Amino acid sequence: MIVSARSALLVLAGLIPLAFAPSRAFAWTWFGLVVAACILDALGAPSPRTLRLTREVTGPIRADQTTEATLRLSNTTKRPMTLDVRDAWPPSLHPAPPRHRVRIGTRSSQKIITILAPTRRGTRHADVVTIRSWGPLHLGARQVSLKAPLTLSVLPEFKARVLLPSRLARLHELEGTTPTTLRGAGTEFDSLRAYVEGDDPRDIDWRASARSPELMVRQWRPERDRHVVIVVDCGRASSALLGAPVRMEVDSIALGCAPRLDSAIETALLLAALADRAGDKVHVLAVDSRVRARVSGVRGAKIIESLAHAFTDISPRLDVTDWTEAAAAVEQTVRHPAFVVLATKIPPAGMETEFTDAVARLAERHTVLVASATDPDELRARSGRSDAEQVFLAASAALAERADEAGAADVRLAGALTLQASADLLPARTADRYIDLKKSGRL
Incomplete structure (x- = not known):
C-alpha cells in the first residue's frame, strides 16, 4: 500500500483540537482513524493488475537523436482509474518526464509518451512499468511493477x-571531373590532353603526338x-x-x-x-x-x-x-x-x-x-x-x-x-x- 501527502495533512489536522484540549487518547484515536481511512481507500482502489499494457519504441536511433517510447494502458474494468505511471528506462536514456499522472475511463485506453534522449551507444533494455492506482479519496493506492520487455538500439553518433562533404570535394577534384596528372602504382590511364608547361615528359604519348599538331600527354586517374x-x-x-x-x-x-x-x-x-x-x-x-x-x-x-x-x-x-x-x-x-x-x-x-x-x-x-x-x-x-x-x-x-x-x-x-x-x-x-x-x- 502507498499513502499520499493527503494522509499526512489529515494527521496534521488533528493537531488543531489537540492544541486546545491535549489528550493522548485522542491523538492515538485520530491517528488510528487516519490509518484506517488510508487502508480502506487503498482497498477501494481498482487493481492495477487488471490493466492491459503494450509498449513500443521508435528505433534504432543515433546517440545524438531523440525518440518516443509509447506505453498504452487499457482499462478492462467498469470503474475509472486514476494512475501514477513510471515508464522506466536506463538513466543513460534520460527518460522525460519521469512520471505520468493519467485518468482512464471505464473500458477505455490511454497513451503515455516518454521522450528518450540517449547519450551513449548500445542496446538498452526497458525496465518494469510501475503503476499506482489511487482510491476514491486519494489517501492510499495500490502499486504494482509489471514486466514489458522492450529494447532500443542506440547507434554510434558519427x-x-x-x-565528409569537405573530404568528398577533395576526392572529386582528384578523381571526378579532373583526373590527376601524377602517375604511380595506384593510377590508371584515363585520357589524353595537350601538353602544358610543367607536365612530366615521361607522360608524353609520342604515337598520339605524331597524329596531332600538338604534343599529347596521358592523364591518369586513381584506380x-x-x-x-x-x-x-x-x-x-x-x-x-x-x-x-x-x-x-x-x-x-x-x-x-x-x-x-x-x-x-x-x-x-x-x-x-x-x-x-x-x-x-x-x-x-x-x-x-x-x-x-x-x-x-x-x-x-x-x-x-x-x-x-x-x-x-x-x-x-x-x-x-x-x-x-x-x-x-x-x-x-x-x-x-x-x-x-x-x-x-x-x-x-x-x-x-x-x-x-x-x-x-x-x-x-x-x-x-x-x-x-x-x-x-x-x-x-x-x-x-x-x-x-x-x-x-x-x-x-x-x-x-x-x-x-x-x-x-x-x-x-x-x-x-x-x-x-x-x-x-x-x-x-x-x-x-x-x-x-x-x-x-x-x-
Missing part, C-alpha cells in the same frame, strides 16, 4: 559526418575497386579514457571525455564512407582477443548503416589484443594488396613485439597505416610550468611523448606508415592521409 581494410582495436588499449580538448580546432569533432575506442569508431566510419564514395571496397574488423565484429562486402548507402549496427554493442575490453589473430583475419578478408588501417595505440618501443611482427607481416603485401589517438590532456600537460605539480606532469608527458615517438619509429621500421593525432582530430587526419595516398598513386 560526429565525423560533418567532415577504383581497391580494398580498404579498417581494423579497430577494442582491447585493453582502447579502454583508456581520453580527455576533451580545451578549444575546438578546424576539423576536430566534439568527442568529450571518452574512451579511445570512440575516436577509433569515428575514424572507421568516416574513412569507410569516404573510401566507398571513392569506389573502393571497404572491410571493417573489430578485434581484441578475437574478432568481435566484421563488415565486408557492403557498398553504397548501406555501408554506414551496417557499420553502425556492428559497432552498437562494441565496448572496450580488458583483454590483450591478439594481433596475430588480427593479421590472420585481414589475410582471410582480402586476397589482394590492400590499404590496411590499424586504429590502435602505438605501443612503446620493444614492449609488444607481437604487434610489430603483425605489422611487418601485413606490410609485406599491403600498404599499412597505424592511426593512433593521443590524449588531449597529455598534450596540454606538456606546456604546464606554473607550479611544481604541473612541472612534474609536463615531465611525465614529455617522457610519454618520447616513448610514443620511439614506438612509431619501430612501426615505420616494420614497413608501415604512422599517424598520431589528438583523439578529436584523428578521423580528419586519417581521411586526409587516405586522400594523399590516392593522389600520390600509392593506392
